[in-house]
Amino acid sequence: MxxxxxxxxxxxxxxxxxxxxxxxxxxxxxxxxxxxxxxxxxxxxxxxxxxxxxxxxxxxxxxxxxxxxxxxxxxxxxxxxxxxxxxxxxxxxxxxxxxxxxxxxxxxxxxxxxxxxxxxxxxxxxxxxxxxxDQVIVYLGDRLQGSADPNVPPLVITFDEKGYTQDFPPKHHSEVDVYRVFNLFRELATTLHPGSSSDLNMTMMGKDENEQSNLFEALRRMMQPPFTPWWSRIWVIQEVTMKREVFIVYGTISVPIQLLASAARTYMTHSSSCCATFFSKLPKDQAKVLDDCCSRILGIDELRTVQEIRKTEWGADDATFSERSPLLDLLRKFRDRRASDPRDKVYALLSMARKSQSRPRMVPDYSLTEAEVFCRATLECIYDVRTLSVFSIDLGRKFRDDLPSWVPDWSAPGSLTYQVRAEIAELYDACPSMGVADEKSVLRTETGTLEVKGSIFDVIHRTEEIMWGGDVVSIYRNTLSRWWTALQDVNLAGRSLKNAYYEVICAGASCEPGPKTIVRRMFPRDDPTFATWPSVSSMSPFQDIPASDTGQPKEKIGYEPEALEAYKDMLKIWRDKVVLDSWLFGDGNLKSELVMAQSCSGNVVDNKSIFRYLLAYAPYPDLQVRNFVEDLGSLREDAPWELFFECMRRQLKKDRMDIWHASVFDNSIMAATLGRRLIIGRKYIGLGPADAKVGDKLFLLVGGKTPFVLRTKNFRAKPPEYEIVGDSFIWDGMDGQIARDQGRNWRTISLV
Incomplete structure (x- = not known):
């Protein structure tokens, strides 16, 4: 043998x-x-x-x-x-x-x-x-237990989509662990409510702790790298998403991938709702294994579902798949996938990326070096999306030194924070109406440099400590405190320093965590969050000594005085819905078209009725309106606005809405600042890459969604040469404000 x-x-x-x-x-x-x-x-x-x-x-x-x-x-x-x-x-x-x-x-x-x-x-x-x-066969491995008799063939066991099996192994057979893992998925997939299934309870919990431990150890070895590296391969993305008929095989035991996906969806849905008590009985390490395995399965199933929808809507003709994802999105999403050949980190995704109608698409070519493949992939990303978005976030992680500064290292791993930050960068447009990034405005030269149109608008005069990651809240709090102190000497021409600080540390964006992080720009309605965050967040540097714009300590209170004005501003935002044209706060009177309309209709006009009317348009759907109205019952009809806002404050605190908004703001700060540092120029403040240094230049580049930090390499060259350090967030400069002031100060530069 x-x-x-x-x-x-x-x-x-x-x-x-x-x-x-x-x-x-x-x-x-x-x-x-x-x-x-x-x-x-x-x-x-x-x-x-x-x-x-x-x-x-x-x-x-x-x-x-x-x-x-x-x-x-x-x-x-x-x-x-x-x-x-x-x-x-x-x-x-x-x-x-x-x-x-x-x-x-x-x-x-x-x-x-x-x-x-x-x-x-x-x-x-x-x-x-x-x-x-006809069918894709995914082969994960031979067996999970120790060596079996090499002369004895294994049992052939088949799970179909309904979960039934043709055979089952004896208790001490070498395939029993594989069978038990697949049987766990079978019972999850075919059970309406896992918490009420005695069969599933017996399968998961076993007859004793040792049997239960063996099951989850087998699950870990079958579904997690490095034991079963298939789940982390880059080629998997293409191999299992292009065909509906996919079977997972371990040894001679097989299961359709649809059964695994159905089981994973059942678990993820029920474990966080109706059956949470049942699954909470699992030890934390075992629950973590099950969470991780189901997440891996659903990640693949999501891609398969999208591919199936596209085939159904646009037909099987590959040329009609115009709605495929840009190559840049795929490269970012699957950076953590592994490949024995680094070039495959790009090549494995090309067939899934959308095609250009005006130029030849990039194709695999193994005669090219790894560095050349990464360069061409970067150009493909630029010309595809017609922006310089590939320079946002991706340039900061390089594990090799043979790449130009403008080329990301696509073989380097990514992170969820970087993915979220890339989505945030797409919310900005720092250089509108200046043109797009295409073959005319972005040109690769024979020497390997990249010629672009740019305009310098500031020089970094000061940098602060880098925001490091980790689970220790004090790291964020201490760094944010240093950043606040560093801004005390900055002159913003009479504008609120604290508001500028809040926008900088969250990069002007809100990141609401969940199964999929929701990102959006900050709006005026977020002002109450700015007002309440300092006193309720454990990350806040103002917990002990809430500082005003003057930097003077103030007495610690539940809500800062700015909260009142913030809530007033919030109500102003509602005026479009209630058709109010003019407001008068502070003296208990409200003059508006609404008042006149109510007077003409014979309705009683008083502040209390207007409060109730405004409450119906509040942006907080979870607010307990009934309790709020009961509180209003103690107010006089001519009660001043301050009492109304105090009533609102109490109710918000009672419903913990302030805490919820503060936690979202915390998450936004972590997404915006991790691996970045505060940068201060002559006119501007903001966030820059960790490698930013004093003397680096702040540039706008045609096609760039954000400003960029560049470092002079050869100013006397024609055109002058710069190294691109990374993207930046510049306060009050992410929506074209700086570009409008630059006039004719645009010229060709080279990125080396």
Whole structure:
């Protein structure tokens, strides 16, 4: 029997490939020939037109190329990775009823990996290959437990979409852990309410703690990297989203991916609502494993659903998929996915990205270096979205030094914070009406520099400490306190320093956490949050000594005096809904068209009735209106506005709305400031990248959603050369205000 991992020491690249050159429009397939469990793996190669081919496509992890096993390909000994040999052996056993052999497309066997031209052309077809196959087989691994008898074939067990099985393993069989994991998903998928299912309770909790622990350890090994690295591969995105029929196989046990998705949706829905008590009985480490596994499954299912909707709405013709995601969005979303070849971090996503109608799309080309692929991907992103959004956030994470400053390192991992911040950057338009980023305004030169149109508007005179991450709230509070102190000498021409400070530390955006973070620009209606945050947030540097714009300490109170004005401003925002044209606060009187309209209609006009009317338009749907109206009952008809606002303040505090808004503001601050520092120029203040230094220039670039921090490299060059450090948030300059003041001060510069 040939099962030793050291039966062959040479990698597949060192052995002559037995396949003949491919004809245009054709692919190779293998026929996995029948054989007993212990017999060597034998495969035949044959060529077929992709348009008429019938086959299953294999999705798996290559594994190490240094340790290989031997199979026979076209009757020649051919080394393959241990993972591939195990997949072929188990699939042969699983499909042993197919007496003519199982027809498969396997990248490592069907593509001559040493032929760069063929490899390039075939990778360009992979989207179509996975779309047109009969079924995608995802092979996760051989077995979860220790080594089994190599001479005894494993049990073949099939879960269908309804969850029923053909067979089940004995209690001490080597496949029992795999079976129990898949059975857990089966029971979750077929149970209306997990908390009321005695079968699920027995499956999850087991007869004793040891049995329960073994189940969740098996789940962790099957669903989490590094034990099962398939879940973190970049090629997975394309391989399992292009075809509806996808089966997950572990050893010889299989389950349709739809069953896993259904189970994950059931768990995520019920564990946070009706069945929360049931799932709360799980130990925290086990609950975390289940949460993580279901999140991974739903992440893939979301992509599959989007792809299916697009096929239904626009048809199967790939050319009609005009609504696909931009390449930039895909690169950002899947930066944490892994690839053995860094170029595949780009190539694996190209077939899923939208196509341009006016220029050739980027295609895989393995003759290019990794750095050149990343450069071309950056240009593709610029010309696709016609902005310089690729410079926002992405430039700050580089794990290599062979890239120009304007090229992100797409092989570096991302983070949720960076993804959210990229969405926030799209809310700005710091350079409107100056043109778009296209082939005319953004040009790559023969020397590798990038020529763009830009205008300098300030120089950094001072930088403050970087905001570091972590779970320690005091880090944020101490840094925010230093930033506030640093701003005391800044002259904002009579404008409120505290309001400027609040907008800077949240970058003018609100980030509401949830299953999907909701980002939006800050509006005047957020002023009450600014007013209440200092005294209710644990991140606030004003907890002990709330500071005014003058920097003088004030007595600690529940709400600062600015709160009254903030609530008044909030009511002004409601006036569009209540059709009020003029307001008079403070003396208990309100003169407006509303008052006149009510007078003409014979209604009694008093402040209390107007309070109730305004309350109906309050932007807080969770506010307990009934309790609020009862509080109003103690007010005189001519009660002054201050009492109304005090009544509102008490009710907001009672309903904890102030705390909720403060927590959203906390989240917004973390998203905006993490990995950034406060920068102070001659005229402007804001947030800049962690690498920003005194003397760096603040620039607007044509097509840029945000201002950018540039560093002079060669001012005497023609055009002058700069290194791009990163994007920035500049207070009172994110909506074209600075651009309007620049006049003719625009010129061509080079980014090196």
């Amino acid at each position: 040939l099962l030793s991992p050291v039966s062959a020491r040479r990698s597949p690249e060192d052995v002559e490939y037995p396949g003949k050159p491919l004809s245009p429009g054709c692919i190779r397939l293998i026929r996995l020939l029948p054989g007993s469990w212990t017999e060597p793996i034998k495969c035949e190669l044959f060529e077929v037109s992709l348009a008429i081919a019938k086959y299953h496509a294999l999705s798996y992890v290559w594994g190490s190329k240094n340790v290989t096993r031997q199979i026979f390909l076209e009757r020649r000994a051919f080394p393959v990775t241990v993972n591939l040999e195990g997949a072929l052996r188990h699939l042969r056993e699983r499909y042993k009823e197919q007496h003519d052999g199982l027809v498969l497309w396997v990248d490592a066997l069907c593509i001559n990996q040493k032929d760069i031209e063929e490899r390039t052309s075939q990778v360009q077809l992979m989207g179509t290959i996975y779309t047109q196959c």
